Amino acid sequence: MNKITEKSAFVTIMGLPNAGKSTLLNTLTGDRIAAVTPKPQTTRTRITGIVTKAETQYVFIDTPGVVVTAKNKLNERMNKAVREARSDADVIVFVVDMTRRTSEAEQGLIKRFGETENVILLLNKIDAVKEKGRIAERIEILSKIYQFQDIIPISAMTGDGIDLLWKTIDKFTKISPHFFPDDKITDRSEESLASEMIRERLMMNLDDEIPHGIAVGIEKFSERLSKSKSGEDILDIEAIIYCERESHKGIVIGKKGAMLRLVGEQARRSLENFFRIKVNLKLWVKVKEDWRNRDGIINNIITE
Numbered sequence: 001m002n003k004i005t006e007k008s009a010f011v012t013i014m015g016l017p018n019a020g021k022s023t024l025l026n027t028l029t030g031d032r033i034a035a036v037t038p039k040p041q042t043t044r045t046r047i048t049g050i051v052t053k054a055e056t057q058y059v060f061i062d063t064p065g066v067v068v069t070a071k072n073k074l075n076e077r078m079n080k081a082v083r084e085a086r087s088d089a090d091v092i093v094f095v096v097d098m099t100r101r102t103s104e105a106e107q108g109l110i111k112r113f114g115e116t117e118n119v120i121l122l123l124n125k126i127d128a129v130k131e132k133g134r135i136a137e138r139i140e141i142l143s144k145i146y147q148f149q150d151i152i153p154i155s156a157m158t159g160d161g162i163d164l165l166w167k168t169i170d171k172f173t174k175i176s177p178h179f180f181p182d183d184k185i186t187d188r189s190e191e192s193l194a195s196e197m198i199r200e201r202l203m204m205n206l207d208d209e210i211p212h213g214i215a216v217g218i219e220k221f222s223e224r225l226s227k228s229k230s231g232e233d234i235l236d237i238e239a240i241i242y243c244e245r246e247s248h249k250g251i252v253i254g255k256k257g258a259m260l261r262l263v264g265e266q267a268r269r270s271l272e273n274f275f276r277i278k279v280n281l282k283l284w285v286k287v288k289e290d291w292r293n294r295d296g297i298i299n300n301i302i303t304e
Helices: 021-029 073-087 104-111 133-143 162-170 190-205 246-253 255-275 295-301
Strands: 007-015 047-053 056-062 091-097 119-124 150-153 214-225 233-243 278-287
Touching: 007 021, 007 162, 021 047, 021 056, 021 091, 021 162, 091 104, 091 162, 104 133, 119 133, 119 162, 133 150, 150 162, 190 214, 190 233, 190 255, 233 246, 233 255, 246 255, 246 278, 255 278
Parallel strands: 007 056, 007 091, 091 119, 119 150, 233 278
Antiparallel strands: 047 056, 214 233
16 A cells, blocks of 8 residues: 555543443444443543554544542543543544533533644433433533534444544544554553453442452463363463452452352453453452552553
């Protein structure tokens, strides 16, 4: 391909926690590279999704939900990831949850955008809005705060409005060589993806106050040939689930190990579907008190 014809665009996805940013990234890439749960702060670091269509490469950067008041070093690291992704963007996609009322935090984030930044406003979850007049109302409120390049009502879950979003993003592509191989869908390591799939199942199964104090570290990730007659390949994954309190450890393990077995079985199925290989998954639980304020642990188990 003639390099002069190649184009690219770096698109940063921003918004408050639970606005639907990771669902949007998965929809755009056509693969489940970001964990998705109904609970806030599912995404803890920037996640890159890559889509190459003919001569154009789109690099989407899903960011953690902005924590207005950072309560620990992990929150600070998450907000730093948002700032860095924002500075690299050709265009910013700001995602708003239409099932919630306009908040001061949401308006405050929009006010921080500079005049030179290209920002598209996405009104997400319109499939769940019964009173359609609320969409026009939200547009009127937020348009008074910032002059967006475009405003698009969408449903990241159903795909409604996604075609229009693609056409709008195309306006911000630039003549540029591709930054990643054309067949690549993310820059994340396989270990990092596996860690997030396990943590996603933990968040879906545990009570609200527990998941935020949990992290997953991959200790082993290797492929081997089975000794069975089928001779199929097996992916061995061993992971440690870190929690902050001894009492939380008991909840994660569950009565007679029931919770850990449930999470392990669900995570194994997710891993097999993604990696398309039989997975042998082993999980352990360890207590690391106040790990969200310990830089060394954050560096080890939170992917930059």
